[in-house]
Amino acid sequence: MxxxxxxxxxxxxxxxxxxxxxxxxxxxxxxxxxxxxxxxxxxxxxxxxxxxxxxxxxxxxxxxxxxxxxxxxxxxxxxxxxxxxxxxxxxxxxxxxxxxxxxxxxxxxxxxxFPSAKPPGLFSDDGLRLDARVREVHVRRGKSWKLVGGLSAREFDVLSVLAGAPGKAFERRDLLDRLGSDAVVEAVDKVVAALRKKLGTQGKRLKTLRGVGYLLAKA
Known part of the structure; x- marks a missing residue:
């Protein structure tokens, strides 16, 4: 649930x-x-x-x-x-x-x-794991999982929003709220671009919806 x-x-x-x-x-x-x-x-x-x-x-x-x-x-x-x-x-x-x-x-x-619900702070599917409690992200590499190093706080926060609802489109404005009051809209694009590189093949799941924003495609 x-x-x-x-x-x-x-x-x-x-x-x-x-x-x-x-x-x-x-x-x-x-x-x-x-x-x-x-x-x-x-x-x-x-x-x-x-x-x-x-x-x-x-x-x-x-x-x-x-x-x-x-x-x-x-x-x-x-x-x-x-x-x-x-x-x-x-x-x-x-x-x-x-x-x-x-x-x-x-x-x-x-x-x-909600005792039967997935524990808060955890997201996991066939290719990506995110644990907000320790702020770590792992991606699948063959049969094993590899820790994604070097994620900034902003990158983790944006990914956690997208991973919270795979397949759902988030407007840039919604993601901007996660970056702090000093951020500008272009900062969202830079964060997503950085995530695509750091997530490797899983980065391809970050889709751009022109005129709308971004989504994390379902695995």
């Missing part, structure tokens, strides 16, 4: 939570409203401001497989947090908490909710 994950919050607040998903080797589409969530099982990190009143109860009634973790600013009012938990939120993540603590809690929720 494949994990379905989302981030629901204003774009200006998304960077921290996207980084959290990325640390687990997962990608989570960024949505701005709860009603944009698909009717499928999964876990969403949702900005606390979107969980007022009976909003969460109403959406969970329509989407029984939806699980939510509330994301709160430092110093959020206790009564607001309590209301979110009473409405069905599994947990709340504070912006001020350290990354490693939130990663551990998120990983534990995923393991409990």
């Amino acid at each position: 494949r994990l379905s994950t989302w981030t629901v919050c204003p774009r200006a607040r998304a960077a921290r939570w996207e980084r959290l998903w990325r640390a687990l080797g997962l990608t989570a589409p960024l949505l701005s409203r709860l009603d944009e969530l698909p009717r499928e099982r999964g876990l969403a990190l949702v900005d606390l401001s979107l969980l007022g009143g009976d909003a969460l109860c109403a959406h969970r009634a329509k989407r029984p497989g939806l699980h939510v973790v509330a994301c709160a600013d430092v110093g959020a009012a206790p009564q607001v947090l309590s209301a979110a938990l009473a409405g069905g939120a599994l947990d709340y993540f504070d912006q001020g908490a350290p990354d490693d603590a939130l990663e551990a809690r998120l990983r534990a929720h995923l393991k409990r909710l």
Whole structure:
């Protein structure tokens, strides 16, 4: 079973939570409203401001497989947090908490909710293996696997996004979000070009869709 994950919050607040998903080797589409969530099982990190009143109860009634973790600013009012938990939120993540603590809690929720799913942070098919926990990539060489050396942080992050959904096209803008606020669109093209060289024959799976972006072809 494949994990379905989302981030629901204003774009200006998304960077921290996207980084959290990325640390687990997962990608989570960024949505701005709860009603944009698909009717499928999964876990969403949702900005606390979107969980007022009976909003969460109403959406969970329509989407029984939806699980939510509330994301709160430092110093959020206790009564607001309590209301979110009473409405069905599994947990709340504070912006001020350290990354490693939130990663551990998120990983534990995923393991409990989706025990039969592929462990977070792992991608593997007939030609490529990616482990976000140790930030390593291996490619098949005949009957054995070879570690891909010299990958930059940006190259690994872009590959992890593409590997998170083989066959799915990602716009350059979506990939640009992984490269940091100082990056420009052309940086995405340079990263993909570098990946093609470093991945050897597996690099041919990185396909360009003109006017759209890139995808990792299925093995």
